[in-house]
Amino acid sequence: LRKNVEDFTGPRERSDLGFITFDITADILNEKSYSKAFGNKNVLIIFDWNVKQLFLYLSAEYSTKNNALNQVVLWDKIMLRGDNPRLFLKDMKSKYFFFDDGNGLKGNRNITLTLSWNVVPNAGILPLVTGSGHVSVPFPDTYETTKSY
Amino acid sequence: GCGPSRGPAMDLFGDLRRMNKRQLYYQVLNFAMIVSSALMIWKGLIVITGSESPIVVVLSGSMEPAFHRGDLLFLTNFHDDPIRAGEIVVFKVEGRDIPIVHRVIKIHEKENGNIKFLTKGDNNEVDDRGLYKEGQNWLEKKDVVGRARGFLPYVGMVTIIMNDYPKFKYALLAVMGAYVLLKRES
Numbered sequence: 001l002r003k004n005v006e007d008f009t010g011p012r013e014r015s016d017l018g019f020i021t022f023d024i025t026a027d028i029l030n031e032k033s034y035s036k037a038f039g040n041k042n043v044l045i046i047f048d049w050n051v052k053q054l055f056l057y058l059s060a061e062y063s064t065k066n067n068a069l070n071q072v073v074l075w076d077k078i079m080l081r082g083d084n085p086r087l088f089l090k091d092m093k094s095k096y097f098f099f100d101d102g103n104g105l106k107g108n109r110n111i112t113l114t115l116s117w118n119v120v121p122n123a124g125i126l127p128l129v130t131g132s133g134h135v136s137v138p139f140p141d142t143y144e145t146t147k148s149y
Numbered sequence: 150g151c152g153p154s155r156g157p158a159m160d161l162f163g164d165l166r167r168m169n170k171r172q173l174y175y176q177v178l179n180f181a182m183i184v185s186s187a188l189m190i191w192k193g194l195i196v197i198t199g200s201e202s203p204i205v206v207v208l209s210g211s212m213e214p215a216f217h218r219g220d221l222l223f224l225t226n227f228h229d230d231p232i233r234a235g236e237i238v239v240f241k242v243e244g245r246d247i248p249i250v251h252r253v254i255k256i257h258e259k260e261n262g263n264i265k266f267l268t269k270g271d272n273n274e275v276d277d278r279g280l281y282k283e284g285q286n287w288l289e290k291k292d293v294v295g296r297a298r299g300f301l302p303y304v305g306m307v308t309i310i311m312n313d314y315p316k317f318k319y320a321l322l323a324v325m326g327a328y329v330l331l332k333r334e335s
Contacts, residue, residue, distance in 0.1 A: 053214060055252075055271065059234045068260040071234035078214065078271070096276075101257040101265075116235050118252075120215040125299045128235055 054079045055118040058094075060137075062111040064104025072098055074113075109138040180329045200226035200295035205239055205248050206305030211270030212237075212250055219306035222250060224295025232256060232264055232290065237297040240268065243282050248294050251277055257287075265289055 057076040064070060074094035098105075105111075114134040119127050194203045207220040216222070224239055232238065234256055239248045254276060255267040265287035269276040278286060311318040 055215060055235075057235050061234075066259075067257040069256070069258040071256045073234050073254040076271075080214070096254065118215075118235060118237070121300070123301050126237065126297055128233075 050121045050124060051081055051119055052122050053081060053120045055120060056115065057117065058113060058115050060098065060111050060113050062104070062108055064100060064102060064108065066102040066104055070100065070104070072096075072100075074098055079117075105139045107139065111137045111139060113137055176329070176331070180326070183329065198223075198225045198295065199228065200224045202239075202248065202294050205250070205294070206308045207250055208247070208309070209270075211272050212252070213272045215271060216250065216300065217302070219303055219309055221301045221305040222297045223299040223301075225298050226293065226295040230296065231258075232266055232293070232296075238268065239294040239297065240288055240292045241294055242280060243285070243292065249277070249280065250297065263289075 055076065055078055057073045059071050059073045061069070061071045074096060075092060076095065112134055113136075114130055116128060116130040119129060195201060197203075203224050205222050205224060207216045207218055207222060210218055222239065232253060234253050236253050237250065238253055239250050241248055249268075251268040251270045251273075253266050254269045256264055257266070258264040266289075267276055267278070267287060281288065311321070
């Protein structure tokens with residue numbers, strides 16, 4: 001997983017808004033036999049006969065003065081059984097606004113971006129799995145006044 | 150020659166008349182036992198899962214393609230289970246009775262464990278703020294009925310049909326009642 005922070009924020013309604021651009025490279029493998037193969041691997045979950053789809057989401061986790069734990073889903077994707085299990089997404093913008101509850105993004109050095117997914121079976125248990133790669137991203141100390149987003 | 154043949158309805162009334170009072174009471178008790186056992190199992194599930202409604206039926210298409218109307222969801226609501234982004238929760242908006250099944254997309258948790266979170270249906274364009282109470286921007290733990298842990302497709306359709314077509318429900322109950330009352334133990 002590789003992510004880059006491009007812009008930073010503008011306080012709106014007195015809350016910080018963050019902008020992140022990211023690349024996602026993930027290999028979600030189809031057969032158990034390949035589960036250890038690759039270089040960049042993130043994930044090793046299998047599409048077997050009981051997996052209807054995977055609901056993938058990229059979430060940002062961080063701490064602020066206001067709140068000990070914050071998690072915001074920035075982007076999601078539904079991957080149906082039969083879809084290409086490899087993701088090579090570049091320069092993605094977050095699908096959802098990354099608002100903090102307060103002003104905790106400014107100068108926050110440690111925002112962790114993680115790719116996770118919800119396995120939706122044809123019938124049975126609904127597990128949530130976290131990918132093995134994650135990246136820490138810092139936000140700058142100042143606000144951007146002009147945004148080209 | 151032979152007498153006229155009797156249909157199954159005639160046999161049913163014949164049976165009823167032939168049963169004496171004792172047999173009737175026995176059958177009623179049997180029926181009551183079945184109902185009580187079912188209720189006990191349901192209550193037991195409520196205790197074990199910690200959820201007031203451990204099994205719910207999906208009523209809308211807002212979580213497609215994962216869940217469709219008529220699917221059955223199994224919930225748990227353990228107090229110590231933290232609410233995290235990505236989880237599928239079933240919640241009720243204050244003042245409304247209908248449980249909603251959506252995904253948690255944002256959480257803000259304080260050190261003392263107080264948490265407020267936002268939800269959104271996978272199939273919806275926007276988050277659920279429009280569904281919450283007037284002026285309410287976040288959900289809290291108290292609004293949660295449970296977390297979806299498992300699911301079975303289609304099985305809940307029976308409940309939806311019974312709701313939409315009450316005549317079907319009464320007919321079903323009548324048939325079940327008749328069967329239980331008339332069933333003989335040999």
